[in-house]
Amino acid sequence: MAVEFRSLAHKTWRTIASIQTGVVLLILVVILSAVGTIVLQRPVTEPDEMQSAYSPQALRILDAVGLTDVFHSWWFLGLVLLVSVSIVAASIDRFPNSWRYFSRPYKCPDETFRRALHPQKSLAIADEESGLVAAERALHSLGFKPETVVREDHFAIFAERGRISELAVYIVHASLLLIFFGTIVDGFWGWRGTLNLNERQTSNIVELRDGKTRTLPFAIRCDATGQENYQDGTPKKWWSRLAVVADGRDVEKKEIVVNDPLLYSGVRFYQSSYGPNGKVDKLTLIAAPGNGSGQKQEIGLAVNDTVPLDADTTVRFAQFISDYFVRDGQVYGKSNELENPAAHLVVRSKSAGKDFDVWLPPMDEVADNSKSPYRFQATDLKMGHFTGLQVSHEPGQWGVWSGVVLMGIGLAFVFYVVHVRFWVVPVRDPKTGKYSLWIGGSANRNRDAFEQRFKDLVALVEEELKAVPKSELDIEPKNVPAQRVATVVEN
Amino acid sequence: MAHAKAEQQQLATGMTLIVMVGLAIAFLLFMAFLNVVKSGNLLSETNLLFATLIFYSGAGALYLGFGVTGIESYVKFASLATWMGLIANTAAVAHRWYDAGHPPFASVYEMLLSFVWTLAVLTLVAEKKYGVKVIGTVTMPVAIVGVVLMQLLRTEVHPLVPALQSTWLHVHVTLAMLAYAACALSFALAAMFLIQDDVKTQTFLAVTSASTLAIYASIVLTRLDKWGGLNLVAWNPDVKAEVFLSRGVRLFVTIPDLGWLMTLTLLVVASPLVFYALARWKKNDSFLTLANRAVFLSILLQVMTLVMFLVRAHDGRYPSLDADGLFPTSLAASPFILSGLVGGAFISLLYLLLLWRRPDLERLLPSTGNLDRITYKTICIAFPLLTLMIASGAYWANQTWGSYWSWDPKETWAAITWLVYALYLHMRITRGWRGRRAAYFAIAGFAVVMFTFFGVTYLLPGLHAYA
Numbered sequence: 001m002a003v004e005f006r007s008l009a010h011k012t013w014r015t016i017a018s019i020q021t022g023v024v025l026l027i028l029v030v031i032l033s034a035v036g037t038i039v040l041q042r043p044v045t046e047p048d049e050m051q052s053a054y055s056p057q058a059l060r061i062l063d064a065v066g067l068t069d070v071f072h073s074w075w076f077l078g079l080v081l082l083v084s085v086s087i088v089a090a091s092i093d094r095f096p097n098s099w100r101y102f103s104r105p106y107k108c109p110d111e112t113f114r115r116a117l118h119p120q121k122s123l124a125i126a127d128e129e130s131g132l133v134a135a136e137r138a139l140h141s142l143g144f145k146p147e148t149v150v151r152e153d154h155f156a157i158f159a160e161r162g163r164i165s166e167l168a169v170y171i172v173h174a175s176l177l178l179i180f181f182g183t184i185v186d187g188f189w190g191w192r193g194t195l196n197l198n199e200r201q202t203s204n205i206v207e208l209r210d211g212k213t214r215t216l217p218f219a220i221r222c223d224a225t226g227q228e229n230y231q232d233g234t235p236k237k238w239w240s241r242l243a244v245v246a247d248g249r250d251v252e253k254k255e256i257v258v259n260d261p262l263l264y265s266g267v268r269f270y271q272s273s274y275g276p277n278g279k280v281d282k283l284t285l286i287a288a289p290g291n292g293s294g295q296k297q298e299i300g301l302a303v304n305d306t307v308p309l310d311a312d313t314t315v316r317f318a319q320f321i322s323d324y325f326v327r328d329g330q331v332y333g334k335s336n337e338l339e340n341p342a343a344h345l346v347v348r349s350k351s352a353g354k355d356f357d358v359w360l361p362p363m364d365e366v367a368d369n370s371k372s373p374y375r376f377q378a379t380d381l382k383m384g385h386f387t388g389l390q391v392s393h394e395p396g397q398w399g400v401w402s403g404v405v406l407m408g409i410g411l412a413f414v415f416y417v418v419h420v421r422f423w424v425v426p427v428r429d430p431k432t433g434k435y436s437l438w439i440g441g442s443a444n445r446n447r448d449a450f451e452q453r454f455k456d457l458v459a460l461v462e463e464e465l466k467a468v469p470k471s472e473l474d475i476e477p478k479n480v481p482a483q484r485v486a487t488v489v490e491n
Numbered sequence: 492m493a494h495a496k497a498e499q500q501q502l503a504t505g506m507t508l509i510v511m512v513g514l515a516i517a518f519l520l521f522m523a524f525l526n527v528v529k530s531g532n533l534l535s536e537t538n539l540l541f542a543t544l545i546f547y548s549g550a551g552a553l554y555l556g557f558g559v560t561g562i563e564s565y566v567k568f569a570s571l572a573t574w575m576g577l578i579a580n581t582a583a584v585a586h587r588w589y590d591a592g593h594p595p596f597a598s599v600y601e602m603l604l605s606f607v608w609t610l611a612v613l614t615l616v617a618e619k620k621y622g623v624k625v626i627g628t629v630t631m632p633v634a635i636v637g638v639v640l641m642q643l644l645r646t647e648v649h650p651l652v653p654a655l656q657s658t659w660l661h662v663h664v665t666l667a668m669l670a671y672a673a674c675a676l677s678f679a680l681a682a683m684f685l686i687q688d689d690v691k692t693q694t695f696l697a698v699t700s701a702s703t704l705a706i707y708a709s710i711v712l713t714r715l716d717k718w719g720g721l722n723l724v725a726w727n728p729d730v731k732a733e734v735f736l737s738r739g740v741r742l743f744v745t746i747p748d749l750g751w752l753m754t755l756t757l758l759v760v761a762s763p764l765v766f767y768a769l770a771r772w773k774k775n776d777s778f779l780t781l782a783n784r785a786v787f788l789s790i791l792l793q794v795m796t797l798v799m800f801l802v803r804a805h806d807g808r809y810p811s812l813d814a815d816g817l818f819p820t821s822l823a824a825s826p827f828i829l830s831g832l833v834g835g836a837f838i839s840l841l842y843l844l845l846l847w848r849r850p851d852l853e854r855l856l857p858s859t860g861n862l863d864r865i866t867y868k869t870i871c872i873a874f875p876l877l878t879l880m881i882a883s884g885a886y887w888a889n890q891t892w893g894s895y896w897s898w899d900p901k902e903t904w905a906a907i908t909w910l911v912y913a914l915y916l917h918m919r920i921t922r923g924w925r926g927r928r929a930a931y932f933a934i935a936g937f938a939v940v941m942f943t944f945f946g947v948t949y950l951l952p953g954l955h956a957y958a
Contacts, residue, residue, distance in 0.1 A: 019921050026914055030907050037900035037947070044899075071898040183896065192894060259890045270893040392893035400895060404882040411875045448864060 017093035022086045029079055036070030043069075043209055077187070084180050087173050101166045101419075107149045107158035109423045109440060117423075119454045120440040123462060128426040131437035132157060134464035135424040138457060144422070157424040165444060168413030175406035182399025190396060195269070195389045197222035198277050202245060206391045218246040220269065223253075225387035227274050238274040240387040266393055273388030278322040278336035279303065283343055284380035285360075287315065290373050298379070312351050313373055315358075319344035322383075329365050338383060347372045419444040422457060437461070536590070539583035544638045546576030547611070551635050554627030557855075566624045570615065573627065576634075577611045584608055596664035600641055600823075605665070607637040609672040617676065621865050625855045629679050629841070636833050640826070659887035666880035671940055673873035674912075677866050678937035681930040684862040686852055688927055692845060693767060693779055699842040700763040700786065703793070703835040707757040709946075710828055711750070716812075720745035721753060723804055725811065726824035733824055736813060744809040744818045749799060756796045759789045760835070783846060786839055793836040800832060827945055863925055866933050874912050881905050904943040911936045 015021055039062060040053055050059060050068065059068070066073035106113075114120070125131035132148070135157050139146040144159035193206040193214060204219035225240040237257055244252040244264045254262045262269040280303055287309055288296045299307050301317040308314045323334040324342035331342060345358040352373075359367035360378050369375075425438045439458055443450035553569035556562070584604055587595045595601035614630040617623045685695075714722045725734040725742040734742040766782035769775070804825060808817035822829055845852065856862065884905070889895040896902060915932045918924040924932070 019917060023914060023917065026910055030910050033903050033907055036898065037903045041898070071903075259887075261890070261893065268893055270891070272892070390893040394889075394895070397889065397895060400885075404885075407878060408875070408882070411878060415871045415875060 013089070013093075016086060017089040019090065022083070022090055025079065025083045025086055029083060032070060032076060032079065035067065036076075039067050039070070041069055041071070072187070077184070080180055080184075084177055087177060091170055091173050095170060098166050098170070102163055105158070105160060105163065105421070107147070107423075108151050108156045109425060114425065114427075114438055114440060117440040117442065119451055120438065121454075121458045122427070123437045123439070123458070123465065125426065125435050125437045125465060127435055128155065128428075130465065131426045131435065132424070134461050134467075135437065135439070137464045138460035139422065139424075141460060142457060146422075146424075155426060158421070160419065160421045162417040162419045165413055165417040165419040168410050168417065171410030172407055172414060175403045175410055178399050178403030178406060182396035182401075182403060185396030185399060186394045187396075190392070190394045192390070192392045194272070195220065195391050196386050197225075197240075197389065198279065198384055198386045199223070199225055199281070216267065218244055218251070218264065220389070221245055221250075222387050225274060225385050238271050238387075240271055240274075240389070242269060242389075266395065268390075268392050268394075270390040270392070271387065272390040275386060275388075276322075276336070276338060276383050277386040278338070279384040280317075280320045280343075281382040281384040282380075283317060283320070283378060283382075285345075286377045286379055287374045288377075290375055309347075309374055312349055314348050315374070315376075316346045316348070317343065318346045326363055326365055331359070331363065331366055341381065343378065345376060347374055349373055418446050418450070420450065420453070422454075424461075437465075536583055536586045539579050539586060540638060540641060542579035543576050543583060543607075544635065546572045546579060547607075547631060547634050547638060550576060550627060551631035554625070554631050557624065557628070566618070566627075569627055569631075570618060573611055573615055573631070577608070577615070580604075580608050580611060594661045594665070596661055596668075602664065602668065603637050603641050605668050606672065607634045607641075609668050610634050610637070610675075613672055613676055617865075621857075621861075623680070623683075623857060623862075623865065625683075625852065626676075626679060628844075630676075632837060636830075636837065640829060640833070659883055659890060663880060663883040663887050666876055666883055670873050670876035670880050671944060673869055673876060674937050674940045677869035677873060677933050680862055680866040680869060681933035681937075683856050684859060684866060684930045685927065685934075686845065686849070687856050687859045687862055688930070690927075692849060693770070693782075695842055695845055696763060696779070696782055696786065697767045699838050700760065700767065700782075700789075702838050703760045703789070704757070704764060706831040706835045707753065707760050710831060711753050711757050714828070715750045715754065716745045718745075718747075719751040719754075720747045721749035722812075723809075723820045723828070724824040725818040726821040728819055728821065734818065742811060742813060742818065744811045744820050746803050746807075746809050746820075749803055752796055752799055756789070756792045759785065759792045763789065786842060786846075790836060790839045790843070793832065793839065797832045797836060800829070830945070859926070863929065866930065867919060870912060870915060870933060870936070874909075874916060877905075877909050877912060881909060900947050901943065904939070904947050908936070908939045908943050911939050 040050055042050065045053075054062065062068045066075060070076055109117070123131070125134075132155055136146050136148070139157070139159045144161060146157045146159040149156045149158055191208055191214060193208040195203060195206050197203055197220065199222055202219050202221040204216040206214045206216060208214055221243045223241040223243055226238075227235055228237040228239075230236045239255055239257045241255045242253070242262050243250045244262075252262075252264055256262045256269065256271050258271045261271070283301050285299050285301065286296055287299055288294075294310075297309070299309075299315070301307060301315075303317050303320055306314050306316040321331060321333040321342045321344075323337055323339040324331050325334055325340070326332075331344070334340075342363075343360045345360065347356040347358055348354075349356070356368050356372040357366065358369050358372050358374075358376060360376060362369045421442050423438075423440045425440075427436050427438050428434070429436065439454075439461060441450065441454045441457070443453075550569045550572035553565045553572060557565035557569060584595055587601065587604060591601075595604050610630050611634055614627050614634075617626045716722050722743040722745050725744045726732075727734050736742050763782040763785040766778045766785055770778035770782065801822065804820055805822050806819070808819050810816075811818050857865070881902075884902070885895040888897065888902075915929070915936055918932065919929055
């Protein structure tokens with residue numbers, strides 16, 4: 001029983017860790033993502049648009065399966081998690097081998113290895129020593145740091161470069177997991193919403209995408225907002241001067257523009273839109289007494305402001321309609337566009353004990369402009385503007401960015417760092433007793449370019465072999481191996 | 492004897508070609524001279540572009556001549572012409588950059604400018620470093636088409652809307668152009684591998700016909716009006732922009748009868764594929780001869796459609812279904828249809844080149860082993876570029892919209908492209924896929940790239956409305 005269970009577990013593990021599983025999962029991700037770009041997605045598409053695009057039954061089915069919000073559905077998340085598991089398992093499965101490569105380099109090639117390796121080359125040498133010296137020099141001149149290894153009966157030289165390349169693929173996989181982790185954290189704990197502020201308005205309530213609201217522990221006040229245009233009238237810049245208000249104090253101020261958000265305690269505020277809010281910032285009027293006697297005066301009013309005109313009379317700016325029309329004795333607004341503006345003033349006379357409705361422009365049906373003790377003339381109208389802020393909290397984004405950086409590094413190692421190894425072993429032919437220098441090399445990728453490098457090395461060694469004078473070796477034949485013994489690495 | 496005669500004939504065609512190219516360059520130079528005299532400003536962007544066009548045309552003709560005749564000395568002159576064109580192109584890019592005050596990536600026109608530049612650089616790299624001399628035969632015509640398209644599109648500096656004023660945008664688009672150019676190169680190399688690997692000419696027939704068919708089918712399906720007109724986006728020549736009815740909703744005008752022509756061309760373009768299918772089904776090769784003739788016919792019709800499209804969409808006022816009155820349109824309003832039409836004709840022409848000159852091509856191309864390796868290396872360059880492109884785009888989106896990933900179609904398809912190339916690398920490295928399977932994979936990868944670049948903008952709505 002136990003054996004069976006173990007073999008089953010082993011089989012399962014092999015399946016999970018296999019490259020086929022990974023490939024099938026990735027293909028599934030590709031297909032489902034593609035479906036998610038073709039089927040209209042909520043909440044980006046408005047509900048009525050969805051209803052006009054699909055028949056009710058089709059929409060019900062799509063909704064039930066989750067195809068109208070593929071990228072936030074539980075099965076897509078599950079798929080991403082499965083991909084993660086597959087990556088982790090594949091890495092665990094293969095990592096020990098690569099780690100052995102990385103941590104315990106194979107320095108002293110045995111005979112079987114020497115026979116199988118490609119490329120390799122044997123050069124005739126006079127004795128062990130001259131061969132080793134020539135190989136060391138050649139490797140040095142190619143910029144390697146050759147290391148001499150001593151085994152019971154023979155020497156070997158080992159040189160390598162770019163060992164990190166063996167682990168690079170794990171760096172890439174780890175970075176991918178880090179990115180997944182970041183996005184999943186954001187999916188659960190992050191939120192996004194909008195906050196529209198009129199000038200001089202303060203608010204701490206963010207409208208989230210799903211229609212709910214979220215109250216921030218601090219408030220945002222918009223001090224001013226505006227737009228700059230190019231000469232041809234297209235918008236060049238939108239800006240807002242924002243202040244963060246916490247405990248009744250301004251704790252931070254910043255002028256934000258598109259591409260340059262305000263960040264406060266993990267919450268980002270982005271400039272996303274700007275426009276007239278259909279409300280009056282200030283209406284400037286000239287008021288003249290209706291009987292023709294007395295001074296004209298200029299007054300400025302915001303909505304709901306009340307200003308005295310003389311000791312007996314006050315005027316209140318009761319209502320502003322940016323695009324008005326009149327029907328059945330009532331004034332209505334059509335839109336927020338500044339098309340047909342109308343202002344409703346209420347003039348109160350204490351002595352008469354009466355309110356007069358004054359409409360600008362005059363509307364005979366509803367207004368009693370002519371009865372009012374004052375005549376008004378509008379000279380200037382300054383409209384208010386709102387700034388539309390995108391608000392987001394993404395606690396996982398640091399995982400994403402560090403994952404991206406790590407992936408860049410990992411990919412650079414994967415594609416542009418090659419693990420190059422050279423071995424040099426002097427071999428004595430047991431029959432003839434003559435020495436030859438065996439040179440072998442291996443590279444973990446880009447092997448055609450490596451063959452050329454190998455040929456270069458062999459040519460250099462041949463040159464060095466000619467250049468090493470016999471006399472030099474005769475003078476100190478004993479010292480050189482003595483030095484080498486000091487760098488013995490037990491393999 | 493026969494061999495010597497063939498050789499002589501080849502030399503004769505070669506000479507004719509040289510003379511023709513010489514005459515064409517002289518003509519263009521003369522026109523350019525007139526243009527300079529007229530404008531009085533030697534180093535204007537128009538003139539630089541004109542110089543680019545002249546040199547690229549010369550290079551393209553010479554590369555084509557090399558492709559057809561195999562005379563090595565053409566390549567020298569061709570690369571010389573490419574170098575000259577590249578200098579003029581670089582100057583045009585610099586001029587544009589200086590004029591606009593931002594790197595030239597903001598509009599279709601500016602991106603084409605940068606794309607053509609990248610293509611020329613990559614052609615020279617592929618030729619000098621890897622010895623793929625014939626690559627210019629494919630890339631230079633593409634570059635010429637690019638420059639011609641630029642002449643048709645708007646040229647004045649267009650101010651950037653606020654969301655696009657970011658260094659990260661420039662980084663993002665540069666990386667995208669580089670990555671896509673590398674993917675295009677890997678595709679061309681994979682196709683050459685298949686030629687060298689003795690894939691049947693009729694298979695190329697099927698694939699090229701299917702590609703042109705896809706182009707015409709997507710145009711007809713999305714733009715055919717029910718009365719046989721062709722719907723195009725209206726263009727406001729005063730502000731040099733598309734006309735919008737409301738946010739994100741473009742105003743379409745209908746050019747009468749052009750839709751019928753498109754449908755006719757669609758049918759003719761589909762016919763080689765039908766004949767190919769018949770040949771496979773009935774196992775009768777005489778259908779293949781018919782199919783080849785149909786390709787020839789389809790090229791004639793495609794050119795006719797293109798000319799009609801150019802004539803009628805270039806300038807003119809047409810009625811619209813959505814609003815009263817006549818509205819102007821322009822080629823600049825339909826860059827994708829235009830490139831689709833040009834691309835379709837180009838693909839069919841490439842097939843004819845293969846049909847008629849296959850032995851010469853096989854003689855000129857590097858060995859299968861080399862092509863296989865270079866394809867892989869190109870993808871090794873393209874993949875990190877794709878990664879960085881997506882990352883810089885995400886960073887920019889985070890700066891602008893407050894979210895690094897919003898699953899909009901363009902983003903999603905960029906991720907799909909990345910995954911497809913990741914799959915290629917895994918299959919190649921861990922499963923040892925080489926040769927044909929790898930080449931097919933590289934070609935599929937590029938198909939996804941093309942869909943991401945054109946298809947998503949054209950067929951799927953999203954945030955990337957700028958490009």
